[in-house]
Amino acid sequence: MTHLSVLLAAQARFPAPEFESYTLPEMSLEELASDSVLWRVLVLCVFLVVGSLCFYKWRSRKAMLAYSLAGLAVFGFIFASCPCPVGMFQNIAEGVAAGSYIQPGVLLLFAIPLAVSLFAGRVFCGGACPLGAIQELLHWKSVFVPRPLDRILRLIPVLLLLVFTVCAIFGIGFPLCYLEPYLPVFLLDFATPFAILSAVFLLVGLFISRPFCRYVCPYGVLLRFFSMFSLLKPQITSHECVNCRLCEQGCPNGAVLPPENAETAVQHRTGSRRISLLVACIPFALFAGGLFGYFSAPVLSSFHRDVRLQNELDAGIRSEAVEAFESTKTTHEELRARVVKLQNGVLLASTAAGVLFGALVMAELIAEARRRREEEVYSIDASLCFCCGRCYAACPLERKEKHHEK
């Protein structure tokens, strides 16, 4: 009966009566009070400036904690998380693909953290991102992820970024919004099935620092890339490093790199042999990635509304969607043509994304095998640093200086 009611929509079965002493009330639909997104952009700018000052000028762990706390309160609870910069790459991808509606506020929220990361690294992750802030504050004891495992897990966000971009471009959906594990906390609504996901992430986060930022967040991939070219580099101490190793042990995110001594000739030879082997493997990796993308395309497109509808029509299921479709003027041929076009598009994009992923995996492997620039002191990898300030607190020279200042 549902489709029938749509057909009969808005009919004047009962003409409006002519009243003697009664005026029609106004419809009370409130407009948006102010452009809240632009407000948020402004607050975000203030946060990023303050955060950069806390991290690069005052160099204090306590200030960074206060920054995270403020970020959690303002962006997590007052602005209630949605829409968040983390998921906004999907809006941008969809908007660009459809050639329409990218709200200036949305674009700004997406672009500002990236632009700032070119100058001050990932201060956004440090606390202005509510997801980062809650993980920063609810971290108890650090369990270190072994470096090879960390490297492998760090590829997950890259894959997610590619897959989610394909999904957004073809209107399949914004899957990241379902993976975002802290939303029930921000909305204080624990009666949803998503609360299980938040519990899991919060529990893991107690021991492994920032599990979402490091192994899920696709926006973090972009920030990681951009912050490689950051103007300001975090520096553990301005004094002469005594190589005490405390900062490396203090960093739960694996961003502190130990000093690399000059290699022996044998090590150098095995290293270069490994690199040439990896370079030889590149075509195979690209092919494997493409194959992976090609075969996952039907899975991706099956989540699209039209494809699901087509499947239901083919299987003869009388769902609400089928009834709603039959009440519209779209013919079955039009729907089928749309579905075929979509499936072809997804197939092409998914294969391309697979090839790209293969290339990125190889780039990561080669970067790992490559000899780093020789450094004699402990240094920070800016692309992995979440600007938490733990290394400042761990460094004995920094502590001594702070003590003298007082």
Add this chain to the structure above:
Amino acid sequence: MTRRDLIRTGLLAVILAPFAALFRKREETGTGYFWQIDPDKCVQCGKCETECILPLSAVKCVHQYASCGYCLFCSGYYQDKRIEFNTAGENMRCPTDAIIRTYVEDPYFEYKIDEEKCIGCGKCVKGCLAFGNGSLFLQVRRDLCKNCNECRIAKACPADAFVRVPADRPYIYRKPPEVKS
């Protein structure tokens, strides 16, 4: 200028480039976009009530008085299987008693939605469409909606009734019915 500086400038330009295009496009597409329900596509499946990320859905019923028939026996107000035409709970369509009925003049009654109570289930909308003028319909309230990156109701909507609207026209009204003369 080092290579690193060059890359930084290039990336910054890439980030800032879309803004130039954006302001040119501003007039064509309106100043923004928000989720809204197209009342003509809506099939009142009830998912608006349950799928919204907010504990109490941002979707509420609105009443377009201009197309209301002010019926004595309103099919949005009374259940199909009512026992009597009175305000006892078993006779009412609205599960939360959010429709306020006031007497205007014989035999006409005004129906008003109590927004504090409305949960956006769309039962009254269905009733109104089935036998009445369709003056009741569901809309996403701008003052409540978070405008998520992806609306969960839009994803679950079987009729694809969720559309994006520009900020200066955030509501979709039903066309007032043609009055038979």
